[in-house]
Amino acid sequence: MSARHSRKGAATPRGASAAARTGGRQEASTSPRGARQQTVRAQGQWQAWLRHHRAMCVDSLRRLVRQPVGSLLTMLAIAIALVLPSALWLSLDSAKLVDAELDASATLTAYLDKGVSESETGRILEALEAQSEVAATELITAEQGMAEFQQSLGLDDALARLDENPLPAAVVISPTTPSPEAMAALSERLSAMSGVAEVRLDLAWIERLRQLAELGRRLTLALGVLFGLGVLLVVGNTIRLAVENRRKEIEVVTLIGATHAFVRRPFLYSGAWYGLGGGLLAWGLLTLGSDWLAAPVASLAASYGAHYQLPTLGLVGSTTLLTCSTLLGWLGAWIAVSRHLAGIKPR
Amino acid sequence: MIAFEHVGKRYGGRFEALSNIDFRVSRGEMVFLTGHSGAGKSSLLRLIMRLERPSRGRVMVAGHDIDKLHPSQLPFYRRQIGVVFQDHQLLFDRSIYHNVALPLEIRGLAPRDIARRVRAALDKVGLLHREKALPIELSGGEQQRVGIARAVVNKPALLLADEPTGNLDPQLSADIMGLFEDFHRIGTTVMIASHDLALIARLRHRTLRLSEGRLVADEEAA
Numbered sequence: 001m002s003a004r005h006s007r008k009g010a011a012t013p014r015g016a017s018a019a020a021r022t023g024g025r026q027e028a029s030t031s032p033r034g035a036r037q038q039t040v041r042a043q044g045q046w047q048a049w050l051r052h053h054r055a056m057c058v059d060s061l062r063r064l065v066r067q068p069v070g071s072l073l074t075m076l077a078i079a080i081a082l083v084l085p086s087a088l089w090l091s092l093d094s095a096k097l098v099d100a101e102l103d104a105s106a107t108l109t110a111y112l113d114k115g116v117s118e119s120e121t122g123r124i125l126e127a128l129e130a131q132s133e134v135a136a137t138e139l140i141t142a143e144q145g146m147a148e149f150q151q152s153l154g155l156d157d158a159l160a161r162l163d164e165n166p167l168p169a170a171v172v173i174s175p176t177t178p179s180p181e182a183m184a185a186l187s188e189r190l191s192a193m194s195g196v197a198e199v200r201l202d203l204a205w206i207e208r209l210r211q212l213a214e215l216g217r218r219l220t221l222a223l224g225v226l227f228g229l230g231v232l233l234v235v236g237n238t239i240r241l242a243v244e245n246r247r248k249e250i251e252v253v254t255l256i257g258a259t260h261a262f263v264r265r266p267f268l269y270s271g272a273w274y275g276l277g278g279g280l281l282a283w284g285l286l287t288l289g290s291d292w293l294a295a296p297v298a299s300l301a302a303s304y305g306a307h308y309q310l311p312t313l314g315l316v317g318s319t320t321l322l323t324c325s326t327l328l329g330w331l332g333a334w335i336a337v338s339r340h341l342a343g344i345k346p347r
Numbered sequence: 348m349i350a351f352e353h354v355g356k357r358y359g360g361r362f363e364a365l366s367n368i369d370f371r372v373s374r375g376e377m378v379f380l381t382g383h384s385g386a387g388k389s390s391l392l393r394l395i396m397r398l399e400r401p402s403r404g405r406v407m408v409a410g411h412d413i414d415k416l417h418p419s420q421l422p423f424y425r426r427q428i429g430v431v432f433q434d435h436q437l438l439f440d441r442s443i444y445h446n447v448a449l450p451l452e453i454r455g456l457a458p459r460d461i462a463r464r465v466r467a468a469l470d471k472v473g474l475l476h477r478e479k480a481l482p483i484e485l486s487g488g489e490q491q492r493v494g495i496a497r498a499v500v501n502k503p504a505l506l507l508a509d510e511p512t513g514n515l516d517p518q519l520s521a522d523i524m525g526l527f528e529d530f531h532r533i534g535t536t537v538m539i540a541s542h543d544l545a546l547i548a549r550l551r552h553r554t555l556r557l558s559e560g561r562l563v564a565d566e567e568a569a
Contacts, residue, residue, distance in 0.1 A: 048455025252436050255396070256497070257426035258453045259419075345398070 052265065060269035063242075064277075071277070077234045078278025082325055083285050085224040090286070090311045092216050106178040108187050108201045110171045116195055121169055124195045128171060133186050136174040142167050168197060180207055228328060231278065235271050235332030242270060243340045250344050260341060267337045268330055275329020279322040286313060286321075348374045348409060348505060348536045349395060355403035356390055356560075364390040365560045368404070372538065374504075377531040379547045380540040382557035388540035391557070392509050395538070396428060397421060409504070426454060429498030429535075433510035435490045437482040443469070443493050444478040450501045468496040472526060488519040495526055499535075506530055508539040512546070520546055 064071040112124060121139070128137050140148075145167040173190070175183055187199040243250070250263055290310045301308035313321060349372040356365040365387045372378050380388050393399045394406050397413050405412050409427075416424055437446050447468055451461045469475045472492035474485075482490055491511060498506060508527065512520035524539075524546060531537045531552075541547060547554060556564035 044457070045455060047457070051458075052452075052455065248436075249438050249440075252438060253449065253453060254422075255398075255425065255430060255436070256450045256453060256501075257422045257424075259422045262422075262453060 052262070056266045056269050060266050061273055063266075064270065064273050071274070074234060074238045074274055075277035075281050078231050078274060078325065078329070079281035079285055081227040081230040081234065082278060082282035082321070083289075085220060085227050086282060086286055086313075086321060087289070088216070088220040088223060090290075090313065090317070092213070092220050093311055106175070106183065106206060108173045108175065108183060108190070108199055110173060110190055110196050111198045111200070112169045112171065113195055113197045114168045116169065120195060124193070125171065127193065128173060128190070131186075131190075133176050133182065134173055135176045138172040140170045140172065142169050145170060180210075228324075231275070231325070231328045232332040232335065235274050235329045236336040238274060239267050239271055239333045239336040240340060242267060243337060243344075247344060250341070254344070263341060264334070264337045268333050271329040271331075271333020271336075272326050273329070275326040275332070276322060278329065279325025282325065283313065283318055283321055348372050348376070349538070350407040351391075351394075351404065352407065353404035354394065354401045354406055356387075356394065356399060357402045363560055365394075365401075365557075368562050370555060370562060370565060372536060374536055375531070375534050377528070377537040377552045378539070379550075379552055379554040380538060380557065381542060381544060381547060381554055384542065386557040387560045388542075388557055389509055390560075392430075392507050392538070392540055395505075395507060396430060397424060422453075426450065426501060427503055427505065429501060429503035429506045431491070431494050431498045431506070431508035431511045433513040435482075435494035437490060437493055437497075439482050441481075442478065443474065443480050443482065443485070446482065446493055447496045447500050450497060454501070464500055465496075468500040469493075471499070471529075472496045488515050488522070491515065491519075491523060492526070495523070499530060504536060506535050506537045508537070508541075510541055511539060512541060512543055517546070524550055 110128070112121065116124070121141075125137060125139060128134055142165045146165050149167065173186075175186055177183075183201055187201050190196055191199040253263060290312060294310050297308065297310050351368045351370050354365060354368040355363065357363050368387075368391065380391060382388055390399065394401055395408060395413075397406075397416065400414055406414065408424075413424065438449070444465055447465045448461050451464060456464075466475060466478070469478055472495055474489060474492055474496065477485065477489065482493065485493065495508075495511070498508075506527070511527070512523050515523065520543060527537050527539060528550070551568040553568055554564070554566045555562060556566070
């Protein structure tokens with residue numbers, strides 16, 4: 001014991017003089033502050049800032065990897081919170097496609113007076129096409145109507161027994177603006193035209209579908225906000241524990257002059273990593289889920305004679321999901337650290 | 348360097364930890380702060396570090412009223428002060444080297460400069476050969492030396508120490524005090540709180556004695 005101390009005692013004075021020498025040289029080199037040196041200093045600070053960011057980015061990832069189970073559970077919780085609103089958003093996106101098709105197929109049907117002559121029909125058609133709200137017209141003569149009717153009902157014999165064709169000629173009109181209000185106004189105006197017996201449009205089901213779509217949109221938004229808050233809470237709670245675990249370290253670095261930004265940085269990176277990990281897991285779950293559902297959805301659609309493909313995230317969707325999850329993780333960490341740093345005072 | 352002007356500090360409205368403290372410490376001076384535990388030594392040091400704010404009076408450090416410092420300026424103020432704690436406040440999850448490097452990493456020095464200065468500081472306290480060790484592998488006296496290396500690696504103008512020899516035997520205590528005298532010799536202002544009266548008497552420096560929150564004696568070295 002005593003031998004060790006005497007050895008150290010001997011080492012001390014030598015070291016002291018060495019430190020004093022380097023100290024003196026340093027002071028002399030930093031005292032004149034020319035413009036050039038200011039630039040060098042600013043550059044050095046910028047480099048130091050970058051260096052610390054890089055170091056903390058790697059360090060926080062290393063801490064995550066060191067506790068794989070805990071980190072994975074946190075990320076899984078984030079992923080589950082992200083999957084539901086993302087799936088809803090996806091299905092809504094495909095509903096938008098259906099909506100667009102609806103708009104394209106929104107038409108009015110004008111039934112003409114019974115027994116109008118062919119020349120009169122031509123005149124009415126011209127008058128209809130002259131309207132600025134009318135994009136296109138398609139004439140269905142009484143004979144065509146009868147043929148379609150027979151085909152769709154399979155009542156050839158019964159209808160053949162009728163003395164005369166009971167169906168009027170009809171014009172299918174595609175409006176330029178397919179909004180319900182514009183179509184209602186157009187239908188009113190057209191029914192006042194001479195030679196037009198009646199204008200039919202089935203707005204109710206279009207309206208219903210639109211409202212359903214609106215409901216879906218709002219539901220997705222509400223769920224998105226709620227589950228986004230969920231992600232913030234999950235990350236916030238994890239970071240709160242991390243801050244608590246490193247309390248001593250935070251106290252010490254604060255004592256020796258660390259800024260809040262310096263203390264906060266590793267935790268912000270941890271939050272961002274959690275968010276990114278959760279986002280990647282959510283992406284994986286969504287891909288798996290849509291693969292799993294693809295076959296039954298396709299056969300269900302086929303049974304309705306429709307072709308429907310489950311929507312996928314695509315490049316833009318995937319980037320959005322990962323960016324949002326990373327930002328949410330970062331934000332959750334920021335809130336947690338800011339709240340808890342205020343409570344940590346060096347003793 | 349340090350000026351206390353009629354400083355008082357109350358905790359919780361009632362308990363008066365310090366009252367009417369008035370003294371000056373010149374640049375480059377070495378001063379001991381003595382008194383029984385609870386006499387207010389730690390409170391006084393905490394006021395200088397601006398971990399506490401005075402209830403009355405002014406604390407001036409290097410010509411500035413430190414009560415007027417904005418919270419965002421505090422880190423930069425604290426970087427100019429080296430502090431040695433009785434319980435050394437080392438971080439046990441990293442090596443001696445990284446403990447000492449911490450103040451320089453906070454200041455954002457380049458790794459090459461950090462290495463040079465950390466080794467100089469460790470050499471100074473005689474622990475260069477232990478730079479890769481963890482604090483837990485070191486004895487109490489060695490841990491305290493690491494704490495001192497960390498306090499001086501930044502080359503602070505002011506070095507504060509709160510009971511730096513609290514748990515050490517007399518020989519180790521004398522070694523530690525010898526280190527502080529070395530820094531005093533190269534121009535650092537040093538203020539050490541200690542109740543080791545025998546050791547202080549031998550070292551012959553100015554001594555401020557506190558008793559129940561009052562400055563009862565200010566003795567120049569004989």
